[in-house]
Amino acid sequence: MGACGGGGDTGPSSGASGEPVAGGEGRILTLSDPRSLDPAALGNAYATTGVVGNALYGTLMTDPGGKIRYSMAESFQTTDAGATFELKLRSGLVFSDGTPLDAEAVKFNWDRLKNPATAAISRSEASMIASSDVVDDTTLKITMATPVPKYAQAVLTSSMNWIASPTALEKGPQAFDANPIGAGPFTLRSWTRQAAMELVKNPRYWDAPKPYLDRLTLRAALDSSQRYNTVLTGGADAAVESSWVNLDKAEQAGLPTNLIPTGGGIFMGLNTRRAPFDDVRARQALAAAIDRDALNQAVYSGTGEPVDTLFSKDSPYYSDTPLATTDRARAQRLLDELAADGKPLSFVFSSIPTTDGKAIAENIQAQLSSFKNVTVKIRTIEVTELAALRTTHDFDVLVSSAFFQDPEPRLWTTFHGSSAANLPGIDDPALNESLATARTATSEAERKSAYATLQERLAELTPVVFLSQAAPSAFSSKNVGGLVQYGLGSLQPEELWIQH
Structure with missing residues (x-):
């Protein structure tokens, strides 16, 4: 496991088999508590809050096996070696409140990440864009400050991959944290800081029948022994992981694991x-x-x-x-x-x-x-x-x-x-x-x-x-299927399902 270093992820090594089963609640342990649900404040990696962003906002694209796979984006292409890009969105995308997720919404989010006043975690990635122009509802033309041929990687490994409702963001941080509006597989039901975040299935999610789970509960567990023992004893269904020790224990116990070698x-x-x-x-x-x-x-x-x-x-x-x-x-x-x-x-x-x-x-x-x-x-x-x-x-x-x-x-x-x-x-x-x-x-x-x-x-x-070496990983109990990550260890909750 420790010798991995190429492109692509490993696992799951075992777990639920057969067709995904709908329904149930997934209890996931994370490595940190978010300070805000604003995408600008969320880090898109295993050690930060990737699973939170993916749950609330979905993804524009992912990279299973190191190859770009489009989700809410239909394409993200350059014809001039990274000097400009064209982002095409799927038609008919809507936020969880039914309003359209269009090219204007993407431009709003990306411009906001560039603004120093936002203090966004992903400001560096967003600042590679010099300007962007809305061509039509599903098309955004992007001009780079300097050519970046592999800019898609910057998008999918940062909070640029998450688009929130501009209308909701403009209501201010307190109102947004109480009711974050995205287009992800789940919507927020309740959030008790330093305790638990409860989410429910978004009926307007673009990729039906996903998510398979009806409910999701996220809570931070900073102690690695606690994370492992809680999953092992049935107190949680999956854990986002950073510890080589826990990965080794999980593999020895025959639990499903997923590691992105880097x-x-x-x-x-x-x-x-x-x-x-x-x-x-x-x-x-x-x-x-x-x-x-x-x-x-x-x-x-x-x-x-x-x-x-x-x-x-x-x-x-x-x-x-x-x-x-x-x-x-x-x-x-x-x-x-x-x-x-x-x-x-x-x-x-x-x-x-x-x-x-x-x-x-x-x-x-x-x-x-x-x-x-x-x-x-x-x-x-x-x-x-x-x-x-x-x-x-x-x-x-x-x-x-x-x-x-x-x-x-x-x-x-x-x-x-x-x-x-x-x-x-x-x-x-x-x-x-x-x-x-x-x-x-x-x-x-x-x-x-x-x-x-x-x-x-x-x-x-x-x-x-x-x-x-980093260990961008996750492990779960044996009855869990769909343990999938992308990028820098960003767990995709819409893929998870539990064999009842």
Whole structure:
């Protein structure tokens, strides 16, 4: 499982068989509570709130097996290598209140995500669009700021994939959270923050007879042991998962699992905008000090896969350039240099309160305690605070990720100097040029060369320290069918059904 790294998802490994059965309630455990039901505030990935967005708003498109599959969109095409795109919607789409979901609604949502005042999680992806024009009710013409041939991936892995009613959004955040209007498979019945969200089947959903379930209950379970035990003992039907340990346990127990294998992975983002990590020696010292195998044992009981290279060996862009090499002597030498310059390394590790999040921070702190001239403090933050920190940049070290089936546009949004989603704030001309070349390359050889340069610059500049492969996954009880994800681990609730 840990060695996966290509395109396409695995599983389910077992589960309900035969034709889907209609009816019943699905109880799903998630990895975080949303702070708002506004699509702009929802992250479209396993570790954030992908299943919430999919339930309320449906999808424009997905990518099972790494290939684009259209849902509410009929097509999303470019004829000029990504300089412009044409989005065609299915005709007759309606929101849950019966009003039309048309090209104007898509334009409204995407323009809103671009607006800095919205503070959208997906602002970086939406900002790649220079302008858009409504051609007719089902057609939107998009002009890009710069050509992005694989822009469909940016749409489906972000909140751009979710279209909410403009009329409902214009009523303000409080009214919208009370009654979010989308065109998804479910509508909101009740939401008790920090507890449970209850949804019911949307009779106007475009893809009948889906959803198969009549009701859906979502609640966050941050503790990984609790997630696994709750599903195992029948207290929940499925869980969105991030833990290699739980995936391993589920497979051993013969439970259905679904994992999207990816390149890249989970990293420590080092804030290069301010001290101490505006000094490259501090970043290189940290990268040389960390033993990723030891972290894998401590956090994932050895079931994870440390990230040594940006791409897996089965990727066409694989290069054996190590992103970092554990070298305790070099780490201590750099730490001593910094101390001699009056800058002993001291930083705060901002950690989310999930089982894995706490374990990573505590293990890093423990590993660094064996070195001189370095001090680490841990600050626990809520998952919902992450979005704010991406805007305020008020952190020293923060765990984030850059994982992908196709590296474009994920690597561009993570590391390009002009990207709003560039968490470490790195802005290096050679790195920027390699990302731009890889984006518009017309041959695989040119693209591979550009990504080789990117890996060399990342290893030298060390804006992040990759720790382990991501585990965008889900598992369920044995009577559940339709355990399907897309993108960056975004569970599709309309596919779920339960064998009664």
